Amino acid sequence: MNGFGRFIPLLIVVVLVGVFLSAMMSDRNPKEIKSVMIGKPVPTFEIPNLFDDQPALTDARLRSGKPVIVNFFASWCLPCRAEHENLVTLASGYTVDVIGIAYKDDPEASRDFLDELGNPYAAAGVDRDGRLAIDWGVSGVPETFFIDGEGVIRYRHWGPIVGDSLRVQLLPQLEELQ
Amino acid sequence: MLRWFGSILVAVTLSITAFAVAVDDKPLKDPVKEAMARALMKEIRCLVCQNQSIEDSNADLARDLRQIVRERISLGDSPDNVRAYLVDRYGDWVLLEPPVNTSTYLLWGSPFLLLLLVAYGVMRSRREQAGPAPLSSEEQEKLNAILREGDGK
Numbered sequence: 001m002n003g004f005g006r007f008i009p010l011l012i013v014v015v016l017v018g019v020f021l022s023a024m025m026s027d028r029n030p031k032e033i034k035s036v037m038i039g040k041p042v043p044t045f046e047i048p049n050l051f052d053d054q055p056a057l058t059d060a061r062l063r064s065g066k067p068v069i070v071n072f073f074a075s076w077c078l079p080c081r082a083e084h085e086n087l088v089t090l091a092s093g094y095t096v097d098v099i100g101i102a103y104k105d106d107p108e109a110s111r112d113f114l115d116e117l118g119n120p121y122a123a124a125g126v127d128r129d130g131r132l133a134i135d136w137g138v139s140g141v142p143e144t145f146f147i148d149g150e151g152v153i154r155y156r157h158w159g160p161i162v163g164d165s166l167r168v169q170l171l172p173q174l175e176e177l178q
Numbered sequence: 179m180l181r182w183f184g185s186i187l188v189a190v191t192l193s194i195t196a197f198a199v200a201v202d203d204k205p206l207k208d209p210v211k212e213a214m215a216r217a218l219m220k221e222i223r224c225l226v227c228q229n230q231s232i233e234d235s236n237a238d239l240a241r242d243l244r245q246i247v248r249e250r251i252s253l254g255d256s257p258d259n260v261r262a263y264l265v266d267r268y269g270d271w272v273l274l275e276p277p278v279n280t281s282t283y284l285l286w287g288s289p290f291l292l293l294l295l296v297a298y299g300v301m302r303s304r305r306e307q308a309g310p311a312p313l314s315s316e317e318q319e320k321l322n323a324i325l326r327e328g329d330g331k
Contacts, residue, residue: 033268036266036269037267130242131242134243134246135267137267139226139268
């Protein structure tokens with residue numbers, strides 16, 4: 001009991017303090033749900049195009065050989081409005097196609113939303129009942145996925161792309177993908 | 179009489195709002211399957227409110243998930259299959275009771291760890307209470323000699 005044994009309680013306290021401190025100092029968002037879809041192929045789907053004169057959106061569009069970004073959005077979603085400018089920047093400045101999926105939104109309202117704020121999407125589909133989003137493990141809009149040319153999900157951004165997250169998180173991921 | 183009538187009115191109004199939540203949730207016709215689905219819903223975490231099950235959450239996504247649970251159960255899926263379907267998409271987090279695996283050993287093991295620590299503490303304090311060990315026969319002899327010397331004075 002003498003010698004090393006008496007330091008065991010102290011050791012336990014030091015380890016616990018270390019664990020709690022590291023958890024408190026990290027900038028992780030405890031509400032964020034980690035995606036289990038990373039590294040998995042995108043689910044197969046076929047949904048109507050947001051624009052009637054264009055063909056239906058299918059998962060084949062995400063397997064074109066070139067990386068694409070898939071963004072779940074809705075016109076009723078305020079954070080989507082907040083991140084929209086960054087999506088326009090992504091689509092116009094970085095030679096990558098951004099595909100929009102309107103989540104549980106009236107197509108008319110989605111189109112008005114894009115008319116008002118600009119349309120960054122190379123293609124956009126309508127997920128009227130939100131079933132496709134559930135297949136992607138989406139828990140709420142906006143969520144943004146990076147897909148490699150083979151249709152495998154490589155990265156997921158949870159919540160709106162605001163603040164420095166475009167520069168700090170998304171652009172490095174995009175560079176890695178390309 | 180009027181007060182009595184008033185309280186009935188209040189009760190009826192309140193129960194109408196209580197029903198409003200569940201109105202667009204259509205229970206399954208087969209009561210056995212409905213019970214199975216309901217039991218499963220209690221185990222599934224609402225991903226929007228996070229600390230509620232989808233069974234008692236009003237979130238839009240929770241309602242969609244309830245619908246999926248009912249759909250799959252009515253098509254003959256076992257609760258295990260439905261659970262696997264949801265874990266495939268949302269990870270273990272979607273289950274309110276975390277499964278035992280490498281990332282949750284510490285979580286499940288911590289009560290036992292705590293028990294061990296308490297046992298260790300109890301053992302130590304008992305040893306301290308027992309006081310010093312009894313004298314060996316040699317020491318006793320020495321003590322007796324000292325005491326005798328004192329008597330002799």
